[in-house]
Amino acid sequence: MKNILTIVIRLTLSCILAGTVMGTTYVFTSNAKKHNEHVNEQKVMLSLLGYTKDKPAPDSMAMHEVYRYVVTEGDVLSLGYLVPEQGHVFTFVTIDLNGTFLATMPVDISHDLVIDDNERAKAITTALGAGKSLRYADKTIVVTDNGQRMAYLLPGAFPGFKTFISVMLALDPSFTILGLEIMEHEEDPGLGGEIVQDYFKNQFKGKPFAVLKKLKVAKTPIPAEYLKALEAKKSGMTAADVATIQEQYKDKDIYALTGATISSRSVTNGAKAIVKKFAYRISILDGVLKEQQIAVPF
Amino acid sequence: MANEKSNFQLVTNGILNENPIFRLVLSMCPAVGISTTMMNGLMLGIAVLFVQVFSSVTISLFKNVIHPRIRIPTYTLAIATWVTVIDLVLAAYLPEAYAQMGIFVKLIVAFAIITMRLEMFACKESVNDSFWDGIGMGLGFMCGMMAIGFVRELLGLGTLMGFDILGFKPLLFFVLPCAGFFVVGLMMAFFNYIEIAYKKTKQA
Numbered sequence: 230m231k232n233i234l235t236i237v238i239r240l241t242l243s244c245i246l247a248g249t250v251m252g253t254t255y256v257f258t259s260n261a262k263k264h265n266e267h268v269n270e271q272k273v274m275l276s277l278l279g280y281t282k283d284k285p286a287p288d289s290m291a292m293h294e295v296y297r298y299v300v301t302e303g304d305v306l307s308l309g310y311l312v313p314e315q316g317h318v319f320t321f322v323t324i325d326l327n328g329t330f331l332a333t334m335p336v337d338i339s340h341d342l343v344i345d346d347n348e349r350a351k352a353i354t355t356a357l358g359a360g361k362s363l364r365y366a367d368k369t370i371v372v373t374d375n376g377q378r379m380a381y382l383l384p385g386a387f388p389g390f391k392t393f394i395s396v397m398l399a400l401d402p403s404f405t406i407l408g409l410e411i412m413e414h415e416e417d418p419g420l421g422g423e424i425v426q427d428y429f430k431n432q433f434k435g436k437p438f439a440v441l442k443k444l445k446v447a448k449t450p451i452p453a454e455y456l457k458a459l460e461a462k463k464s465g466m467t468a469a470d471v472a473t474i475q476e477q478y479k480d481k482d483i484y485a486l487t488g489a490t491i492s493s494r495s496v497t498n499g500a501k502a503i504v505k506k507f508a509y510r511i512s513i514l515d516g517v518l519k520e521q522q523i524a525v526p527f
Numbered sequence: 528m529a530n531e532k533s534n535f536q537l538v539t540n541g542i543l544n545e546n547p548i549f550r551l552v553l554s555m556c557p558a559v560g561i562s563t564t565m566m567n568g569l570m571l572g573i574a575v576l577f578v579q580v581f582s583s584v585t586i587s588l589f590k591n592v593i594h595p596r597i598r599i600p601t602y603t604l605a606i607a608t609w610v611t612v613i614d615l616v617l618a619a620y621l622p623e624a625y626a627q628m629g630i631f632v633k634l635i636v637a638f639a640i641i642t643m644r645l646e647m648f649a650c651k652e653s654v655n656d657s658f659w660d661g662i663g664m665g666l667g668f669m670c671g672m673m674a675i676g677f678v679r680e681l682l683g684l685g686t687l688m689g690f691d692i693l694g695f696k697p698l699l700f701f702v703l704p705c706a707g708f709f710v711v712g713l714m715m716a717f718f719n720y721i722e723i724a725y726k727k728t729k730q731a
Contacts, residue, residue: 254611260619488704
């Protein structure tokens with residue numbers, strides 16, 4: 230009995246000690262980590278749109294973030310979108326599950342604070358009033374050039390082989406994939422970890438929405454010319470040639486990674502699900518915004 | 528026995544006499560699964576080196592207060608703590624390195640080699656010895672992984688550290704997980720053969 234007690238006490242103490250060490254490190258590093266992630270996210274967004282350091286984005290381009298929330302009132306669920314409105318104000322639009330408009334309310338928050346998850350949730354809760362609870366779902370970035378929509382950026386996550394894979398997808402206004410980037414994953418290096426390689430993720434580039442809806446994973450080797458085009462950075466293929474080959478292969482399925490069919494399949498299905506759901510949601514949101522004459526900048 | 532060894536001997540012991548992969552036959556899962564390229568071997572090796580050294584020193588420091596019946600959970604806790612700390616620090620201050628190393632660091636918690644080294648060595652020996660033994664084991668693991676990666680990458684992909692050496696892919700089979708078993712087995716046989724041959728010449 231005494232033995233058990235000492236074991237319990239010592240194990241508890243060890244856990245507390247370990248927890249303290251981990252917690253302290255977390256406190257000291259979380260800001261820097263968040264900052265790095267934010268910087269990386271910005272870089273990935275621009276590179277997905279085809280802009281690099283040497284070829285910066287034009288000033289006419291603007292990014293507008295739309296945050297989606299699930300609002301619960303008693304047993305009733307509805308969706309809420311926080312959209313920016315012209316004249317630097319934010320509006321929270323709620324839509325019920327059938328896609329009909331419910332209400333709109335102004336949200337008092339500045340452009341700097343809206344990035345912060347907690348501040349944003351606080352401001353929306355205040356605007357909603359009592360009795361309603363809020364759950365953050367996801368965000369979408371609508372990219373405009375001179376006020377015309379040029380792309381959508383969709384951050385998303387889905388289960389991979391081991392744990393969640395988080396990605397960023399870029400779509401053009403007709404939902405053709407402009408690019409896919411893996412933001413974070415814990416797949417096995419050398420196997421599922423290969424999803425970050427150009428020859429896998431570039432396969433998604435240029436897949437039209439109609440093809441994507443039926444996209445599957447093919448367990449055949451990648452044809453040599455396609456591989457060269459996918460790894461254009463390595464093989465030095467010209468952009469024009471890459472575009473021709475991509476056009477040829479745009480109806481084809483995704484070629485699976487050797488030894489990592491599950492990871493290949495989960496990325497394919499994940500991307501498919503994200504785009505399909507988004508296409509449905511944005512059509513409803515657009516309908517509501519137009520009907521209610523909410524002047525969004527996109 | 529280990530007490531009489533100098534620091535240098537402790538390090539070389541980890542690389543040669545008690546090489547984690549070829550002699551102790553520990554941590555075979557990563558040796559087979561991840562050693563598809565030399566770069567992967569190097570990355571995982573560096574990650575293991577740090578976690579092994581930190582955990583060895585920690586356990587050696589606390590060896591007198593760890594209850595013998597709960598030592599394995601305590602080891603796991605120590606390893607997990609260091610893995611988390613290294614993961615967070617890398618992510619915060621060395622984002623470039625984290626992009627490369629991140630997935631390797633997170634794999635480490637369940638590595639047999641680290642737990643076994645804590646059990647066999649660090650919980651009995653002094654902090655100084657544990658530190659050098661940790662370095663030896665980490666380096667031994669790194670060398671083993673890179674040696675396997677060398678064979679598999681060269682024969683499977685025709686490259687070394689990502690650079691094209693052969694210009695073609697001899698046998699893609701070597702990159703597949705099952706080939707890991709063959710390569711590890713054959714290399715183990717090779718090293719055993721060298722050892723036997725060496726002992727014979729010594730006796731003669």
